[in-house]
Amino acid sequence: MAMAAEEIERLVKEALPDSQVVIVDLAGDGDHYAARxxxxxxxxxxxxxxxxxxxxALQGNMGGALHALKLETLAPK
Structure with a gap:
C-alpha cells in the first residue's frame, strides 16, 4: 500500500504548520520519495x-505505507 505525496505533505504541515514542503516521487511508485x-x-x-x-509527523507510516523517504531539512534563511 503506497502513500500519496499529498498525504505526506498534509502530515508534515499538521506537525510543522510553518513548513514549506516539496516532495518528488523518485520511482513513480508512491513508495520512494524525496522531500525538502x-x-x-x-x-x-x-x-x-x-x-x-x-x-x-508521519505518525508511524515510515517503513509501512511509506517505504523510502530521502530527507533534506532546513531552517529558513
Whole structure:
C-alpha cells in the first residue's frame, strides 16, 4: 500500500504548520520519495533531531505505507 505525496505533505504541515514542503516521487511508485522541508522549528536542532521531527509527523507510516523517504531539512534563511 503506497502513500500519496499529498498525504505526506498534509502530515508534515499538521506537525510543522510553518513548513514549506516539496516532495518528488523518485520511482513513480508512491513508495520512494524525496522531500525538502523548510521550517523555523528546525533552527538550532541537529540534522538527526530534524529528521526525527519529520518521522514523528508521519505518525508511524515510515517503513509501512511509506517505504523510502530521502530527507533534506532546513531552517529558513
Amino acid at each position: 522541508i523548510t521550517s523555523e522549528a528546525f533552527r538550532g536542532k541537529s540534522r538527526v533531531q530534524q529528521h526525527q521531527m519529520v518521522y514523528a
